[in-house]
Amino acid sequence: MTTPTCRACGTDLEHTLVDLGLSPLANSYVPLDHKTDTDPTYPLHARVCGNCFLVQVDDVVPPSDIFSHYAYFSSYSSSWVEHARKYCANATERLGLNEKSFVVEVASNDGYLLQHFVANNVPVLGVEPAANVAAEAEKKGVRSLVAFFGKETAESVVAEHGHADLTAANNVLAHVPDINDFVSGFAAILKDDGVSTFEFPHLLNLLDKTQFDTIYHEHFSYLSLYAVEKCFAANGLKVFDVEELPTHGGSLRVWAQKMVGTRPETDRLIALRAKEADAGIATLACYEGFETKVQAIRDSLLAFLKKAKADGKTVAGYGAAAKGNTLLNYCAVGTDLVDFVVDANPHKQNTLLPGSRIPVHAPDMLKERKPDYVLILPWNLQNEIMESVGYVRDWGGQFLVAVPEVTVLG
Numbered sequence: 306m307t308t309p310t311c312r313a314c315g316t317d318l319e320h321t322l323v324d325l326g327l328s329p330l331a332n333s334y335v336p337l338d339h340k341t342d343t344d345p346t347y348p349l350h351a352r353v354c355g356n357c358f359l360v361q362v363d364d365v366v367p368p369s370d371i372f373s374h375y376a377y378f379s380s381y382s383s384s385w386v387e388h389a390r391k392y393c394a395n396a397t398e399r400l401g402l403n404e405k406s407f408v409v410e411v412a413s414n415d416g417y418l419l420q421h422f423v424a425n426n427v428p429v430l431g432v433e434p435a436a437n438v439a440a441e442a443e444k445k446g447v448r449s450l451v452a453f454f455g456k457e458t459a460e461s462v463v464a465e466h467g468h469a470d471l472t473a474a475n476n477v478l479a480h481v482p483d484i485n486d487f488v489s490g491f492a493a494i495l496k497d498d499g500v501s502t503f504e505f506p507h508l509l510n511l512l513d514k515t516q517f518d519t520i521y522h523e524h525f526s527y528l529s530l531y532a533v534e535k536c537f538a539a540n541g542l543k544v545f546d547v548e549e550l551p552t553h554g555g556s557l558r559v560w561a562q563k564m565v566g567t568r569p570e571t572d573r574l575i576a577l578r579a580k581e582a583d584a585g586i587a588t589l590a591c592y593e594g595f596e597t598k599v600q601a602i603r604d605s606l607l608a609f610l611k612k613a614k615a616d617g618k619t620v621a622g623y624g625a626a627a628k629g630n631t632l633l634n635y636c637a638v639g640t641d642l643v644d645f646v647v648d649a650n651p652h653k654q655n656t657l658l659p660g661s662r663i664p665v666h667a668p669d670m671l672k673e674r675k676p677d678y679v680l681i682l683p684w685n686l687q688n689e690i691m692e693s694v695g696y697v698r699d700w701g702g703q704f705l706v707a708v709p710e711v712t713v714l715g
Contacts, residue, residue, distance in 0.1 A: 331521035331627035393421035412477035416442030459490035492541030510555030622646035629682025
């Protein structure tokens with residue numbers, strides 16, 4: 306077997322962060338009438354580039370197999386919609402956007418973000434590869450182009466609509482296998498004084514908090530500021546500002562401009578570079594021992610679930626999330642230990658989770674079955690979830706998370 310190479314700089318990938326074995330696609334929910342089918346599985350192996358320190362999983366599935374019909378709709382998370390609203394207000398004020406501006410969002414999903422610009426009469430275009438999700442955006446008045454983004458798509462958008470004042474790309478930079486073509490598209494689509502913002506989970510948090518369940522096939526890359534700046538510089542962009550955000554277990558929002566841009570670097574960008582340097586982000590030592598911590602979480606969760614079962618307790622899950630599927634499949638948890646999962650997204654209800662084959666129901670199933678424990682799979686939304694189904698406590702039920710360590714939340 307040939308050694309894979311870094312998708313950003315082409316260096317041979319000789320260093321492992323964690324090997325999670327064979328796993329199905331995290332968002333490939335199984336229709337109930339397909340329950341006898343076998344879920345295809347693929348290697349889920351995260352590696353570290355010893356040159357640019359981009360962490361990445363092997364290319365095993367074409368993006369079209371993952372994103373052309375997608376089960377994730379951003380608007381089902383009220384906290385995420387509010388996060389987007391605040392971003393739009395901030396960007397509008399900071400950049401002076403108005404009815405003569407042009408905003409493009411890449412991976413615009415169901416219009417959760419661009420709808421806020423539309424409400425303020427700022428012209429927008431969403432670029433979204435999943436036709437079923439883009440159709441929901443159109444219902445919100447968000448003009449959408451069904452396409453994968455890269456330099457060619459950027460040039461066609463410019464030809465039809467002109468250059469953009471602002472582009473937004475939330476939680477998509479990690480989702481592209483050809484990261485160089487993707488980034489070069491932003492350099493092509495921007496005005497000379499335009500701005501691109503990118504949000505992505507910060508690799509430093511993944512390492513510090515053992516967030517291994519955020520590793521799955523559609524997340525091709527796991528990003529530090531260090532690796533992003535190297536990739537951007539090679540493809541026509543430079544970072545001038547960065548924000549640390551609480552979303553998705555700890556994210557970065559980088560503000561970038563074309564190489565001809567004149568915005569000065571901010572103090573918080575300089576400070577975050579120093580923070581990563583202090584953590585040794587550009588040294589292999591920073592990544593050692595991660596797999597051992599992952600194995601400890603697996604062993605702890607299995608011990609908890611098996612004891613609950615032996616004590617006659619029942620366990621359900623909340624959130625048919627991709628990160629939950631990585632957790633359940635790596636830990637080999639099935640219906641023997643978790644009876645069912647609930648999710649507010651009707652597109653996921655009445656399906657089976659890939660691999661584990663745990664059935665997914667509407668949240669009301671919690672009231673009907675009254676489990677003793679509810680394992681919150683999207684731990685990044687645990688406060689929102691515990692508030693929305695707080696009635697679990699009425700029958701003495703307790704909440705539980707597995708990452709960064711198995712914890713009963715009460």
